[in-house]
Amino acid sequence: MNYSPITETVRTRICAELGSECALHAPEALAPYGRDASELCHTPELVILPKTTEQVSQLLRLANELRFPVTPRGAGTGLSGGCLTPFGGVVLSLERMDRILAIDADNLVAEVEPGVITQTLRDAAQAKGLFYPPDPAGMDKSTIGGNAATNAGGPACLKYGVTRDYVLGLEAVLPTGEVIRAGTRTRKGVVGYDLARLIVGSEGTLGIITGLTLKLIPHPKAVAGMAAVFPSMAMAMRAVSEIMRRGFLPSALEFMDHKCIGLVRDLLPFPAPEGQAAMLVIESDGAAGQVGADIEAMAAVCSELGATGILRARDQAEAGRVWAARRAVSLRIHDSAPLYMSEDIVVPLGNIAELAAELPGFEERFGLKVYAFGHAGDGNMHLNVTAPDKSHKPRAMEGARAILARVLELGGTISGEHGIGEAKMPFVPMELSPASMRLQKGIKRLFDPNLILNPGKIFEDL
Incomplete structure (x- = not known):
């Protein structure tokens, strides 16, 4: 893919149309947007922090005209490099679109912007006797928009379901700059294809979510x-x-x-x-x-x-x-290991014990240390593959691939809630058939004919 760089001329055009107050371009300002919670790093050429849907739309129209890539970003808490910029271009950070527009206790819904922190929404709902169940590990930092983009889960999803189960409807800006409303504000709705459920979990590759209507339930x-x-x-x-x-x-x-x-x-x-x-x-x-x-x-x-x-x-x-200790596990593994790869596999409940018993064999075979924790009730095991030195990465990749192959043999999946992003792209063909991949790549090209939105994610060879 050939993209245009963000030259001074391009940056001036963007700032003229969106406002210079929403742009960051100094190297020290760009650096934090070049990382997430993975081991990957790609510093963007420009960061845009919009406050309105119209600004998001304007940026994507410019991107299509001038052919530069745009990568949406929430709080940067992801583990798969999904919000990073392997092809450079612009990071579109939604952190300033952080308003809770309504907590409707009569209809049990919340209307929010994508930059709302998950814990903030939970607290606002609880203040009205309501409950927003999805609880990803970093919910005191992660955003609702980021949760929706990856269809985040968490401990509560065993009983209550994942983020997708609480998104009734959404507003999204398509890669062309068009704004659509998908889904409903009601508990039921079957008019047309369910674009809301398609966009949720698409990791910012099909559209940028700028508003969400979320289902709430009575607080336990x-x-x-x-x-x-x-x-x-x-x-x-x-x-x-x-x-x-x-x-x-x-x-x-x-x-x-x-x-x-x-x-x-x-x-x-x-x-x-x-x-x-x-x-x-x-x-x-x-x-x-x-x-x-x-x-x-x-x-x-x-x-x-x-x-x-x-x-x-x-x-x-x-x-x-106890919960603070459980939620601290991932961060402490990351801080203790020179090389760290986070896999979040899922296996059928009846195969959990079998896979757990086989992990020491993988450690011995590949010279790795595998930390295992996670959501046992739904078979979602977070296997953190670590090695004593970054030079061991090829061996770690080989070990991770072997573990994932075994997961698939057991009837599981290679990712339950972290998404694919950039980090897990090499493993996607292990699970998806050529026909499935062809259809999914076709959907991407239908939404994004110029491949300007979050390129270099999920599929390697679009």
């Missing part, structure tokens, strides 16, 4: 939680399958292997287990009289399946410390 009345310690991760995973098989639906069912526990030992409100132990973090929400009984019943299942310790949260503060 009570929450109870516990942690269960097992001698091994395989035993913990068998307990996960049994909890689900017996009909329980916890609001969260997370796990950490012994390596992860060691990294966050100082954050836990109780002495952390030693050796090869693994931990489940289980939470139940709902009616006040029911959650305690559910937790006790799930504790009994864990004991039956070999748990060596059941640690009940005595209050919300203690539960908060």
